[in-house]
Amino acid sequence: MSEHRERDDALAPSVEEAARRLARPVPASPSLVPNVMAAIDRRGLPRRGAMRRLLQRRMLRLSPVQIGLMAASIALAGVFVGRYSRWGIERHESWAAGQSALALTATAGITPGPLTIAVEVHPRGVRFVLSAPEVRNVSLVGDFNGWRADATPLVRDPTTGLWTVDLPISAGRYSYAFVVDGRWMADPQSPRAPEDDFGRPNSVLVVNREASRT
């Protein structure tokens, strides 16, 4: 340890000398600036981003044919968007007529009380109802919302104490659970999910688009 310190002390003057030399300004060649500028010119300007290029003034210099094409395309896009949106709504209405949910339970008789759950199909999808007047927060987690506890909160009706949420769920099989005041709980009135893979049980909801009866 002491040997290292002695060697460091011995080198100190040479280090100081090197530092003095490096601190001196190095005279630049008179041709340095012109050479650098010439090199930049040869390399050219960097490419601009797509959005910036889109906004360039030359973008607006279009021929009448191009303007016509663009207008027609925008109009077509508008028609497509409108039809697709309507189809999205109509799809639910059409399959609602023949669908059933396996987790279907009667909500007509549900009354405020300790933790009663109902799931019912209605024309726009599936309605989840929870009677839990004493709790502060209820949300739904499942395959349909990425299992995020903040994605699908239920809304409380202050007069009845019923928590509800409607989801436009398409036909299929879904695992789900409720989060009640931070506690995950399965729906006791629905089939259990067979795969209790992560330590907290889930329920299963099956929404069918029934085939015509034969």
Added chain:
Amino acid sequence: MRSRVPRYAALLAALVSASPGLARAQATASSGGATIAVALDAARGLEPRARTEIVAVLDSARLAGLPADALSALASKVVEGINKGAAPDRIARVVHESYSAMRAAQSILGPDVAPGEIAAGAGALRAGLAGRDLQRIKLASRSRPATGALVVATDMINRGVPAADAVAAVVRLAESGADGEALLQLQSDVARDVAAGVAPRSAALERARVLSSRPRTPSSPASAGSPSPAIPQ
């Protein structure tokens, strides 16, 4: 002109993407569940070994031609495990097991499957049903989706009904032309009977006998959840 085509296409894409109508339509279309992209994004925070295994399984599932709803269910397993705070190794194992079961269910149920059937079949296989049981339930469901029957059979097995009897109960009900509500009735009645102390096997077979002998009437949601009287112990 050639250089302007991409700009023009990009502008059009930007206009379409910015449309609230399409955003709504996309939200509707994707309301079925998690996507592979969401699962991969969620798996970024996992340790490399588990993440690599999950990515490989999801990739295999995509290449194997699993239907979109089955892929979505598999992707959902990843995000479920992460949001439930499960260990990365466990998530990877569960995703792998689920994928293997889905592949088996896919080969058993065939190409003509309703949404949810493969996931339900995979769950049934994992609960202990045999491949021939899946085939029986699928055949008994005729033109209807077998998803509900598979889920109810699986639920009864989890409540202690022997697999052969659970299959016999749902097949009997399905062959009688029962719909999803009757299946739900079977599930809830058996669950209540078992909770009340009735032997699971007796509960399943007796409930199926009673429900299958009922005349079929148009379904009404208001009566769907009304329980039948408990069978004698």
